[in-house]
Amino acid sequence: DAGVTQSPTHLIKTRGQQVTLRCSPKSGHDTVSWYQQALGQGPQFIFQYYEEEERQRGNFPDRFSGHQFPNYSSELNVNALLLGDSALYLCASSLARDRGQETQYFGPGTRLLVL
Amino acid sequence: AQTVTQSQPEMSVQEAETVTLSCTYDTSESDYYLFWYKQPPSRQMILVIRQEAYKQQNATENRFSVNFQKAAKSFSLKISDSQLGDAAMYFCAYRSAFMTGANSKxxxxxxxxxxVRP
Structure with missing residues (x-):
């Protein structure tokens, strides 16, 4: 049973560039959530995708956008990178129709460094 | 908005001993879920234990148990017989029960x- 996978594992970008991070959910899951985790902090919710639509969004600017594909995989895009975007980006998947029982399973994350 | 507070940044325990990690939260909702996640240096966030607020019985998973005090909005994690592999960062997390399906942040x-000290 494949767990949540993310790519790439590490990424270095410079200010102003754009980046795309990818996530494949756990087998059987249909919902993907993205979190940003700054060093030494807890994860902060960015947004959640279900049925290829953004269903919920945290307090992040429009520079952060995403997409979900028909196979439930997802991308996180960040435009006009700032130094403060340096963080670990975590993807979590869950099963939406498992109402009340949704537990989010996390991937290993992508470490983004903005120089 | 809901908030989760973990006021102890670091704790240490002797191998085979018991340790309790504290967590408090603030919410106006009556029904919700609480979680403890473990994040080892490998970075992968692993679910340790889950508690449903409407259940009075404290959740238990092998060496891990919680002390859920709903009135006090407290949710502590007890690790018994600590092992070297328990060394990690532990996060307490909250999810509203009213946000089901695709709205479960x-x-x-x-x-x-x-x-964990050997």
Whole structure:
């Protein structure tokens, strides 16, 4: 049973560039959530995708956008990178129709460094 | 908005001993879920234990158990017979029960770094 996978594992970008991070959910899951985790902090919710639509969004600017594909995989895009975007980006998947029982399973994350 | 507070940034425990990690939360909702996640240096966030607020019985998973005090809005994690592999960062998280299906975001605390002394 494949767990949540993310790519790439590490990424270095410079200010102003754009980046795309990818996530494949756990087998059987249909919902993907993205979190940003700054060093030494807890994860902060960015947004959640279900049925290829953004269903919920945290307090992040429009520079952060995403997409979900028909196979439930997802991308996180960040435009006009700032130094403060340096963080670990975590993807979590869950099963939406498992109402009340949704537990989010996390991937290993992508470490983004903005120089 | 809900908040989760973990006021102890670091804790240490002797191997085979018991340690308790504290967490408090603030919410106006009556029904919700609470979680403890473990994040080892490998970075992968692993679910340790889950508690449903409407259940009075404290959740238990092998060496891990919680003390859920709903009135006090407290949710502590007890690790018994600590092992070297328990060393990690532990996060307490909250999810509203009214946000089901595709609206199930987690709100995390800042985490506690647990070290285990051999």
């Amino acid at each position: 987690l709100t995390f605390g800042k985490g506690i770094t647990l070290s």
